[in-house]
Each structure stands twice: as C-alpha cells, then as structure tokens.
Amino acid sequence: MKSFLAVLTVVAAIMAVWYVACVPMNIHGVLVEAERGGADVVPATARERRDIGAVALVTRNGFAIPATWAQDRPRLPAPHQVAIELWDTTLNKKITSKRSLVYHGWVTLSATMLGFVIGTVLGILLAVGIVHSRVMDMSVMPWAIVSQTIPIIALAPMIIVVLYSVGVQGILPKAVISAYLSFFPVVVGMVKGLRSPDGMQLDLLRTYNASRTQGFWKLRLPSSIPYLFASLKIGIAASLVGAIVGELPTGAVAGLGARLLAGSYYGQTVQIWAALFAAAILAALLVGLLGLMERVVLRRMGVAS
Amino acid sequence: MMLVLFAILLWLSGWWINTRLAEGPQANSRAVRLAVPLIFGLTVLAVWELLVRGLNVPLVILPAPSLIAVRFAQSTGLLWQDFMQTFVKGALSGYVLGCGAAFLTAILVDRSDFLRRGLLPVGNFVAALPIVGTAPILVMWFGFDWESKAAVVVVMVFFPMLVNTVAGLSETTQMQRDLMETYAASYWQGFFKLRLPAAMPFIFNGLKISTTLALIGAIVAEFFGSPTMGMGFRISTSVGQLALDMVWAEIVVAALAGTLFYGAVALLERVATFWHPSQRG
Numbered sequence: 001m002k003s004f005l006a007v008l009t010v011v012a013a014i015m016a017v018w019y020v021a022c023v024p025m026n027i028h029g030v031l032v033e034a035e036r037g038g039a040d041v042v043p044a045t046a047r048e049r050r051d052i053g054a055v056a057l058v059t060r061n062g063f064a065i066p067a068t069w070a071q072d073r074p075r076l077p078a079p080h081q082v083a084i085e086l087w088d089t090t091l092n093k094k095i096t097s098k099r100s101l102v103y104h105g106w107v108t109l110s111a112t113m114l115g116f117v118i119g120t121v122l123g124i125l126l127a128v129g130i131v132h133s134r135v136m137d138m139s140v141m142p143w144a145i146v147s148q149t150i151p152i153i154a155l156a157p158m159i160i161v162v163l164y165s166v167g168v169q170g171i172l173p174k175a176v177i178s179a180y181l182s183f184f185p186v187v188v189g190m191v192k193g194l195r196s197p198d199g200m201q202l203d204l205l206r207t208y209n210a211s212r213t214q215g216f217w218k219l220r221l222p223s224s225i226p227y228l229f230a231s232l233k234i235g236i237a238a239s240l241v242g243a244i245v246g247e248l249p250t251g252a253v254a255g256l257g258a259r260l261l262a263g264s265y266y267g268q269t270v271q272i273w274a275a276l277f278a279a280a281i282l283a284a285l286l287v288g289l290l291g292l293m294e295r296v297v298l299r300r301m302g303v304a305s
Numbered sequence: 306m307m308l309v310l311f312a313i314l315l316w317l318s319g320w321w322i323n324t325r326l327a328e329g330p331q332a333n334s335r336a337v338r339l340a341v342p343l344i345f346g347l348t349v350l351a352v353w354e355l356l357v358r359g360l361n362v363p364l365v366i367l368p369a370p371s372l373i374a375v376r377f378a379q380s381t382g383l384l385w386q387d388f389m390q391t392f393v394k395g396a397l398s399g400y401v402l403g404c405g406a407a408f409l410t411a412i413l414v415d416r417s418d419f420l421r422r423g424l425l426p427v428g429n430f431v432a433a434l435p436i437v438g439t440a441p442i443l444v445m446w447f448g449f450d451w452e453s454k455a456a457v458v459v460v461m462v463f464f465p466m467l468v469n470t471v472a473g474l475s476e477t478t479q480m481q482r483d484l485m486e487t488y489a490a491s492y493w494q495g496f497f498k499l500r501l502p503a504a505m506p507f508i509f510n511g512l513k514i515s516t517t518l519a520l521i522g523a524i525v526a527e528f529f530g531s532p533t534m535g536m537g538f539r540i541s542t543s544v545g546q547l548a549l550d551m552v553w554a555e556i557v558v559a560a561l562a563g564t565l566f567y568g569a570v571a572l573l574e575r576v577a578t579f580w581h582p583s584q585r586g
Contacts, residue, residue, distance in 0.1 A: 002422060003422045003426070006419050006420075006423030007422070007423050008423075010423035011427065075446065135323050135324045135341075137327075138326075138332075138337075138341040139323050139327075139344070139345035140345065142342040143342060143345065146564055148517065155556060158544060158549065158552045158553070161544050161547070161549070162367065166366060233433075237433045241435045244438060245525055248525070260440075260441050261528075264441030264529050267445075269442070273442070275438070276438040276439065276442070279434070279438050280434040280438075283433060283434050283435055284433070284434070
C-alpha cells in the first residue's frame with residue numbers, strides 16, 4: 001500500500017512536470033498562432049521573440065498558457081493529447097484501417113513473436129550444444145559474448161536489403177532481426193541454467209546410474225527453467241526493439257516503427273508519442289505475460305511458492 | 306565447385322583441430338583457450354570468403370571479407386570521421402552524461418525511502434521499454450547534429466544505470482551498516498567507505514550494459530536525421546546505393562568500437578573491484 005502510494009506520487013509528479021514543461025516548449029508556436037488570430041503578443045514580431053527566452057515569453061504572455069496544451073502540432077504534446085490520440089487510434093478506428101494503431105501494433109507484434117520464437121528455439125539448441133560439447137563451448141561462447149558488445153542494430157538495414165534482394169520481404173526480415181536480438185540473451189541464460197546443477201546433484205544422478213540423456217531431461221532442463229524465464233523477459237523486450245528498428249531503414253509502410261518514421265517526416269508529434277506509448281504498452285504487456293507464465297510454470301514445478 | 310569443396314574441407318579440418326585442442330591434455334592452458342576461438346573465427350572468415358567466391362554470390366547480397374577489408378583500408382578517412390561523429394561526440398558524451406546523472410539520482414533515491422519505493426518500480430518499468438523510439442522526438446528537439454544523439458543515449462542509459470546503482474547501494478548487510486553506526490560514521494563516511502565499494506560490481510554491471518545501449522542509441526538516432534556523416538547515416542545511405550561493402554566496413558567499425566568500449570569498462574572494473582570474488586582466478 002505504501003509502495004503503491006509512492007509510485008502514484010512519482011507518476012503524478014512526472015505528469016505535473018510534463019504539463020509544466022509543455023508551456024515553455026510550445027510557447028513560440030502558440031504565440032505565432034495567437035498573433036495571426038489578432039491577439040496582442042508582447043514582443044510583436046516573431047523575429048523579436050526568437051531572441052527571448054521561453055520562460056520570459058511565458059511570463060509576459062500569460063493568456064497563451066492554456067493554448068500550449070491544445071496545439072495541433074506541438075513540440076511537446078500534453079499528456080491528455082497523447083491519451084486522446086491513443087484512444088482515438090486504437091478504439092475508434094476500424095482495426096483494418098491504416099490509421100489504426102491496433103493494425104500497426106499487430107504488424108510489429110507478429111514480427112516480434114515470430115522472431116522471438118525462432119530466436120528462443122535456436123538459442124536453446126545452441127545452449128544445449130554448448131553445454132554438451134566442450135569444443136563448441138570453447139569456440140562459440142567467446143564470440144557469443146563479443147557479439148553482445150557490438151551494436152547488432154547496425155546489421156538491421158543490411159539484413160533487410162540482403163533478404164529483399166533474394167526475394168524475401170514482409171514479416172520475415174524483421175523477424176530475423178528480432179530473432180538475432182533475442183538469441184544471445186537466451187543462449188547466455190540457458191547455458192548458465194543448464195550448468196546450474198552442482199556437483200553433488202550430478203553425482204547423485206550418477207549413483208542412480210542415470211544416462212546423460214536422462215540427466216539432461218530430469219535434472220539439467222528443469223533446473224534451467226528459472227534462468228530461461230529471466231532471459232526470455234530480456235529477449236522479448238529486445239525482440240520488440242528489433243522489430244521496430246527493422247521497420248525504420250526500409251521505409252516500411254506499416255508497423256509502429258513506420259509510424260514513428262512517418263510522424264517524424266511530417267512533424268506529427270502527437271502521432272509519434274502515441275506510437276511510442278503503444279510500443280511501451282506492448283512491451284509491458286509482453287513482459288508481464290511472460291512473468292505470469294513464469295509464475296505458473298515455476299509453481300507447478302514446485303520451485304516457487 | 307572446387308572452392309566450395311575446399312571450404313567444406315577447411316571447415317572440417319578447423320573443427321578437427323579445435324576438437325583435438327579442446328579435448329587434449331593442454332585444454333586448460335591459456336594458449337589453447339585463446340587459440341580455439343581464434344581458429345573458429347578465422348575458419349568462419351575463410352569459409353565465408355571461399356563460399357562467396359565459389360558460389361559467385363553477387364556483391365549486393367554478401368560481399369567477401371577481402372572486399373570488405375579493401376573497402377575498409379580505402380576509406381579509413383571517412384570511417385574515422387563517422388566514428389568521431391557517432392561514437393565520440395554522440396555515444397560517448399551521452400554515455401558520460403547519462404551514467405553520471407543516473408548515479409547522482411541513485412544517491413538521491415538511496416537517501417529517501419519514499420523515492421526508492423516510488424521511483425524504482427517506474428525505473429524498472431521504463432528500463433524494459435523500447436526507448437529507441439524517443440529518437441525522432443529528441444532529434445526534433447535538439448536538431449540533427451550530435452547533441453540529439455547524445456540526448457537519445459542519455460535517455461537510453463539512464464534507467465538501466467539507475468536501477469543497477471540503487472540495487473548496488475542496498476547491497477550491504479544490516480550488520481555492516483550497524484558497525485559503521487557504532488563507529489559514529491556520518492552518512493557520507495559510510496557511503497564512501499562501505500556502501501560505494503560494495504556497490505561497485507553492480508555499478509560496473511550497469512556501465513557495461515550501457516556501453517552497448519549507447520552505441521545502439523547513437524546509430525539508430527541517425528536514421529531519423531543527421532548531418533552528412535556518422536555511422537548510422539553512412540549505413541542507411543550505403544544501403545540505398547547497394548554499396549554493401551561500405552555497410553560491412555561500418556559494421557566492422559561498430560563492432561571494434563563496441564568491443565573496445567566494453568573491454569575498457571571491463572578493464573576498469575578489474576582495477577576497481579579486484580577484491581570481488583568474480584574477479585579472482
């Protein structure tokens with residue numbers, strides 16, 4: 001309860017700061033419109049206003065403050081503007097419409113999910129290989145770690161062009177980037193998990209005369225599940241970033257990334273913010289869903305209470 | 306066809322050497338542990354080269370490593386300029402600002418229980434979000450030059466760093482803190498002598514995560530507008546011209562910069578947290 005109150009206070013404080021910040025951020029644009037509408041603006045021309053600080057402008061033109069929260073193309077949209085745009089484009093549009101965020105979100109989500117599944121499966125397979133083969137461990141693992149340190153996103157535009165030139169387009173190139181991004185967290189987490197049984201437990205299995213396969217299915221795999229879920233949560237967030245970034249360089253027409261790019265081309269700030277929040281909500285939902293699955297699975301396994 | 310066969314042969318022999326090395330008696334020596342991944346990497350490069358040449362893969366799809374190396378050598382001036390713009394001006398300045406701000410915020414959070422309860426869940430939440438999406442907004446605010454890239458990086462590294470530092474600062478046990486109290490240590494004495502050193506492994510974890518994020522942020526932000534230089538700019542324009550060897554050259558630069566950056570932070574960590582169990586052995 002105390003924590004809930006504290007979170008609420010912090011969120012409220014962020015909102016308040018946001019509203020206050022809108023005023024100086026948007027004042028220049030608002031005053032230009034007010035001047036056109038015939039209102040008395042204190043430094044009369046736009047050129048004079050350019051040299052004056054935003055805060056000074058606000059204090060001299062107090063009447064313009066409400067308008068800074070209701071501009072058409074603000075530099076910083078007010079929270080309620082974003083909320084209205086989000087509401088409008090998710091619930092009031094047909095989901096097949098090009099203006100619906102559900103449509104764009106679905107395009108991104110499907111690429112994310114496909115990539116996430118591919119990346120996870122490949123990651124688990126590689127991890128199993130690494131744990132069972134010393135050669136693979138010694139050759140591949142260092143490169144897996146190095147690849148974590150390079151900005152994989154840099155590969156994104158190239159992957160898309162390469163796949164396009166061999167005739168693959170649509171969802172798959174984006175899914176490949178998503179898969180690439182979710183691949184290594186899964187490998188690293190899974191290797192750690194498969195190695196987590198200690199010597200005592202492994203010895204116990206040996207005294208039971210268990211084969212390597214039995215040891216894998218009955219001991220190593222179950223004890224890797226908590227590690228797996230921890231890396232899946234990182235992996236799915238990375239997948240979503242990958243799918244969004246994969247939509248940027250090709251001038252894709254659909255998806256949250258395309259929405260961001262189009263908004264930035266046409267100066268539609270509210271649209272950018274709405275797409276950004278949609279992406280954030282999507283990420284939170286996906287991570288939350290995995291967290292829920294984790295709780296259920298671990299409880300059924302008897303690991304967590 | 307000969308080249309393809311040769312590639313397969315090379316792969317098998319590389320694998321055979323590695324198997325011998327990894328399962329041989331010297332497997333745990335330092336030389337072998339360095340040699341095995343090195344051989345693996347070189348085999349991959351050689352196989353790549355042979356396959357591309359043997360199957361006549363067009364340059365547009367996958368350039369051979371030798372072509373990339375030639376392109377790299379020919380355009381070092383341009384690559385250096387891009388590197389300075391994106392990495393030094395954009396990523397590095399944003400990294401320093403973002404991590405510094407997060408560290409100071411973490412101290413504030415640490416001093417106030419209310420802030421810890423309130424800000425930390427929000428920070429955890431934000432850290433998992435696709436913050437690269439803020440790039441178009443920040444480019445709109447701070448202009449096309451490196452300032453907007455640094456701003457994107459600040460936003461991206463802030464929350465992971467904050468979450469890690471706060472977790473680190475609460476790492477000490479109650480007993481240790483009580484001991485400091487019986488010594489009549491002030492908050493800052495306790496902070497610098499006990500809690501900051503104990504937090505160091507966590508802080509460096511945050512710093513290491515942030516190195517990758519910083520480069521990603523700076524490169525992605527350039528897709529939303531940049532002056533006519535920078536790694537992200539060069540990648541997106543070279544892709545448009547189908548100059549894939551240039552794209553790969555930039556990727557090599559990004560990989561080198563990312564690895565060296567990470568390595569430098571890891572080295573610093575070794576120096577600063579030499580006492581920690583994970584640094585032994």
